[in-house]
Amino acid sequence: MNCCKTLCNMFSLRRDSSVDFILSIVFLCCCFLNCVQTEMARYTTTTTTKQPFMRTPGLSLPQKDVNPPKCSKEVPAVFFQYEKNVLVVGNSSLNPYFNVIEVCCQGFKRYDYDWSKCVPDCGNKCLQNGFCLEGARCQCFNEFVLNHRSDCVPTCPLGCPDGDCFLNGTCVCKQGYELSASRQFCVPICKMGCGLNEICAAPEKCECKIGYVKLQPDDLKIGCQPICIPDCGYGHCVGPNRCNCFHGYQKRQNSSVCESNCYLRCENGFCVNSTTCICQNGYKFDRNTTSCLPDCGDDCENGVCLSPGICRCFNGYKRRGTKCEGVCEHGCGFYGKCVAPGVCGCSIIPGPFHNYQQCDLGYCTARGRCRCQVGNTRFINHCLSPDQVTTYASMHHQKMNDGLINEFNLLIGRHFKFPAFDYHNMNFY
Numbered sequence: 411m412n413c414c415k416t417l418c419n420m421f422s423l424r425r426d427s428s429v430d431f432i433l434s435i436v437f438l439c440c441c442f443l444n445c446v447q448t449e450m451a452r453y454t455t456t457t458t459t460k461q462p463f464m465r466t467p468g469l470s471l472p473q474k475d476v477n478p479p480k481c482s483k484e485v486p487a488v489f490f491q492y493e494k495n496v497l498v499v500g501n502s503s504l505n506p507y508f509n510v511i512e513v514c515c516q517g518f519k520r521y522d523y524d525w526s527k528c529v530p531d532c533g534n535k536c537l538q539n540g541f542c543l544e545g546a547r548c549q550c551f552n553e554f555v556l557n558h559r560s561d562c563v564p565t566c567p568l569g570c571p572d573g574d575c576f577l578n579g580t581c582v583c584k585q586g587y588e589l590s591a592s593r594q595f596c597v598p599i600c601k602m603g604c605g606l607n608e609i610c611a612a613p614e615k616c617e618c619k620i621g622y623v624k625l626q627p628d629d630l631k632i633g634c635q636p637i638c639i640p641d642c643g644y645g646h647c648v649g650p651n652r653c654n655c656f657h658g659y660q661k662r663q664n665s666s667v668c669e670s671n672c673y674l675r676c677e678n679g680f681c682v683n684s685t686t687c688i689c690q691n692g693y694k695f696d697r698n699t700t701s702c703l704p705d706c707g708d709d710c711e712n713g714v715c716l717s718p719g720i721c722r723c724f725n726g727y728k729r730r731g732t733k734c735e736g737v738c739e740h741g742c743g744f745y746g747k748c749v750a751p752g753v754c755g756c757s758i759i760p761g762p763f764h765n766y767q768q769c770d771l772g773y774c775t776a777r778g779r780c781r782c783q784v785g786n787t788r789f790i791n792h793c794l795s796p797d798q799v800t801t802y803a804s805m806h807h808q809k810m811n812d813g814l815i816n817e818f819n820l821l822i823g824r825h826f827k828f829p830a831f832d833y834h835n836m837n838f839y
Contacts (some may be wrong), residue, residue: 425665470529470542472521479545481515484508486699491714494724507698518663519547533558534620558609560620564596572596587614606633616775621650639688644668667771678702692718709733726751746774756780769793 413563433592450826487500487509502508514520521527536548539562543549557563563571570581583589590597604616611617618624618634623634642653645668650718655661655668672681679689679702689695689702697704710721712734724735742754749755755766756774769780773795782793789799
């Protein structure tokens with residue numbers, strides 16, 4: 411372009427037709443040469459600056475004509491309870507406190523889009539850019555390769571993580587990295603090496619492999635120790651979730667925990683002798699199932715504890731803070747409190763919920779008494795229309811008796827000391 415400007419200045423004084431023609435030819439030549447230089451510069455660039463190409467997350471898909479077998483498992487029937495006062499009876503022929511359910515066998519998991527099918531389970535491996543195959547094997551997509559951290563990473567020409575990808579298909583690593591043995595991806599360099607069960611995760615930075623944890627300070631090069639969840643019990647953890655039992659102890663079928671011979675199920679724990687079960691942290695022993703069930707403390711009174719600290723509220727209850735509290739759709743007024751689904755409580759005396767007078771389909775006064783809406787009449791602890799009273803009394807004997815006892819104790823009985831009386835069997839005790 412500079413040559414074009416110079417020629418234009420030289421001939422600016424003589425502008426006949428021949429000169430104009432010559433200037434036009436020179437101008438076109440200059441433009442052509444400039445375009446050629448630009449194209450050469452564009453196509454001789456040796457590296458790419460775009461981000462490495464990444465595909466959708468890794469997949470576990472059902473394979474054609476492959477139907478993995480399913481296994482049976484017994485789980486506590488209480489996990490299937492959704493109503494507060496309706497206990498679930500299990501379908502197990504050996505113990506009514508258990509339900510037999512169908513699950514995917516070890517090494518497989520439920521397919522996210524069709525729970526009737528099982529697909530291979532790779533755990534923390536093969537999370538993207540590949541397929542999970544049986545045996546927890548990862549098959550990467552084309553142009554991707556499995557790296558030192560069990561991730562499928564792109565190779566040239568799609569990309570070169572921690573390096574620059576050349577058009578001839580080679581990868582040049584950044585400072586602190588070097589090509590892997592396969593020369594398809596870059597790995598970080600740790601000049602001093604890493605300890606046992608460690609990998610070089612970044613330049614001069616070692617981390618534990620998946621399934622291992624460091625138990626000592628970083629300056630002690632003793633490596634990482636395997637993790638076993640649950641704990642091995644009477645055994646030694648020799649690999650991720652792999653236990654070697656001490657002499658005289660053994661594992662049960664489909665269990666990794668070492669324990670004594672024991673007739674108890676003792677799931678989520680281990681038997682210390684033939685009659686005693688020690689539970690893992692976050693669990694407590696349940697006599698009905700002879701197993702260790704999840705423990706939520708006092709925060710799951712109106713629900714089922716599904717795992718340590720995780721409570722599922724019963725139908726009609728909703729989680730508020732740390733408690734499952736009843737839901738009353740129409741509210742209970744300024745002086746009332748929802749004590750159960752659809753049931754308001756009127757406080758006659760201060761204290762916990764059992765000191766509240768029940769008030770179904772009514773409202774509470776400032777004095778802690780239940781009042782019914784216009785058109786309804788109070789029958790023990792319910793607000794009913796007059797034509798419903800006889801029907802309720804004839805069809806709900808037990809509820810009516812329990813309501814009468816509760817009302818009596820709240821209003822009168824609390825002022826006296828009566829002998830304890832079993833109203834159901836009509837006996838004092």
